[in-house]
Amino acid sequence: MRHVTGAWFRWVGSAALVVACAGALIVLGVLWRRDRARVWEEPRFRAQQFVRLAGSESNDKSREWWLVAVNPRCPHCSQHLAHTLVARRAQPGVRVGILLVDTPKPPAAESFANVGVDGLWWDERETWRRRWGHRIYGETMVFDGGGRYLRTLPPGFDRPR
Amino acid sequence: MPHAQTWNAAPPTFRRRWNRNAQAALGFAAVALVWGVITRQVFMGAGVDETLAGAEVPDIPVTLLTVASVAGRFTGLALEAAFYLAWWRSWGAAFRFGRFFAWIAGLSLIDAWALGLRSIAREHGGAVATWLAPVVGIDLWRDGPAGSASSLELAFATLGLTTLARIGLTAHAQARETGGRLWKPLLLTSVLWLVCRVVTWWTLDLARGASPMP
Numbered sequence: 337m338r339h340v341t342g343a344w345f346r347w348v349g350s351a352a353l354v355v356a357c358a359g360a361l362i363v364l365g366v367l368w369r370r371d372r373a374r375v376w377e378e379p380r381f382r383a384q385q386f387v388r389l390a391g392s393e394s395n396d397k398s399r400e401w402w403l404v405a406v407n408p409r410c411p412h413c414s415q416h417l418a419h420t421l422v423a424r425r426a427q428p429g430v431r432v433g434i435l436l437v438d439t440p441k442p443p444a445a446e447s448f449a450n451v452g453v454d455g456l457w458w459d460e461r462e463t464w465r466r467r468w469g470h471r472i473y474g475e476t477m478v479f480d481g482g483g484r485y486l487r488t489l490p491p492g493f494d495r496p497r
Numbered sequence: 498m499p500h501a502q503t504w505n506a507a508p509p510t511f512r513r514r515w516n517r518n519a520q521a522a523l524g525f526a527a528v529a530l531v532w533g534v535i536t537r538q539v540f541m542g543a544g545v546d547e548t549l550a551g552a553e554v555p556d557i558p559v560t561l562l563t564v565a566s567v568a569g570r571f572t573g574l575a576l577e578a579a580f581y582l583a584w585w586r587s588w589g590a591a592f593r594f595g596r597f598f599a600w601i602a603g604l605s606l607i608d609a610w611a612l613g614l615r616s617i618a619r620e621h622g623g624a625v626a627t628w629l630a631p632v633v634g635i636d637l638w639r640d641g642p643a644g645s646a647s648s649l650e651l652a653f654a655t656l657g658l659t660t661l662a663r664i665g666l667t668a669h670a671q672a673r674e675t676g677g678r679l680w681k682p683l684l685l686t687s688v689l690w691l692v693c694r695v696v697t698w699w700t701l702d703l704a705r706g707a708s709p710m711p
Contacts, residue, residue: 349587361692368699376707469707490711493642 376469381483385463390445391433391455399429400486401479403457405437405464405472416474416491421452423493433457437464437473521599528602529567535609536570537563539616574602581671584685590675600670604663611659632658646710652698664690 381401404420406413417434424430433455436442442458464470470477474491540559578598585592611633618626618637630637636654639646646654664686671682701710 346587346589350584353583353587357692361696364696364699368702371703371706465706471704471706472708472711474711475708488709490709492711 374469377467379468379470379477379479379485381477381479381485383457385461386435386457387442387460389436389442389456389458390448391453398431398454398481400427400431400481401455401483402430402432402489403435403477403479404432404453405470405475405477406434407438407473408436408443409439410473412491413474416476417451417453419492420476420489431455435459435464435477438462521595524599525602528606529571531606531609532567532570533563535613536566539612540566570605571602574598574605577601580689581685585671585675590677592671592674597670597674601667604666604670607659607663607666611655611657615655630657634660648701648705648710649698651701651710652694660690 381403402420402424404413404417406417420432424432431454434448434451434453434457436456436458439458445456448456459465470488472491476489476491476493478486478489480486537559540562575598578594578601581597582592582594614629614633615637618629618633626637634655634657636646636650639650665683668679668683668686671686672679675682
């Protein structure tokens with residue numbers, strides 16, 4: 337190995353690099369471990385849990401409710417919502433609703449008047465993030481007619497991978 | 498003195514350096530062009546154009562996203578080169594940043610090629626994906642609905658022969674720079690790759706929480 341003029345502090349330099357990288361990895365690992373160890377509530381769709389801004393009650397006679405998590409500042413959410421609405425056409429008895437998440441003040445219900453959903457709710461108490469542990473905007477949570485959680489579809493689920 | 502004579506009178510080292518810099522610039526431009534073409538194809542295949550068209554944000558052309566993505570990739574390569582520079586210099590080895598950066602920028606074309614092949618495999622599926630999986634990424638073997646992949650699977654999705662080639666050639670480039678044997682840079686590069694995959698795995702998990710990955 338070709339060596340340039342060196343001194344003992346070169347060892348300190350390499351040790352500092354290793355310690356810095358290992359330290360960052362350990363911090364990330366601790367954060368990850370703590371996060372994965374958290375036990376989240378199983379989602380349940382109850383109308384009184386959220387602030388209803390428009391549309392029907394959740395517990396009606398529909399077969400399934402598809403609830404799309406939308407943040408007003410999310411640039412892709414409208415497209416994911418459109419995908420969900422298209423996918424719903426092939427599913428009789430399915431109702432689609434919007435759950436506005438991570439927003440301190442909901443936008444006016446009129447701004448969703450032309451979207452074609454069956455309900456609009458605002459997650460005022462941040463249930464979606466803090467109690468259910470969900471974090472990806474545009475996902476579709478599927479509940480049965482009684483509000484029992486069935487599954488979550490990722491954003492763009494109707495697009496072939 | 499005529500201009501031509503002045504040029505000819507320049508020391509040969511200057512001309513050599515100028516030629517080398519011109520060659521390097523051309524090389525970087527070619528690499529950026531290849532990455533630009535591949536990235537644009539991937540964006541178009543993923544429907545980014547239509548996604549942006551439906552967004553309530555100022556219209557961002559795919560070209561701009563492609564340029565930003567290529568710039569980001571070069572920044573990543575520069576950071577990778579800077580890490581190896583810091584590592585080998587701290588051990589007292591001679592290590593030239595520019596030369597090594599040019600090497601790994603060239604080697605990144607292996608990743609570009611693999612990305613292109615992955616798009617083809619996803620498009621055709623079936624036997625094509627099965628046969629290409631060991632080369633460009635083991636996740637092509639996975640069959641399941643969207644969102645069913647774990648963060649761990651996604652982090653190691655691109656593991657294949659092209660990954661091994663990239664690691665081996667990056668280590669070889671370091672060995673050339675340091676003038677040492679291959680096993681040390683090979684160990685360092687492999688460990689760094691593994692650490693990066695673990696960081697990706699944990700970061701994806703932290704980003705998604707209980708949500709399925711898109």
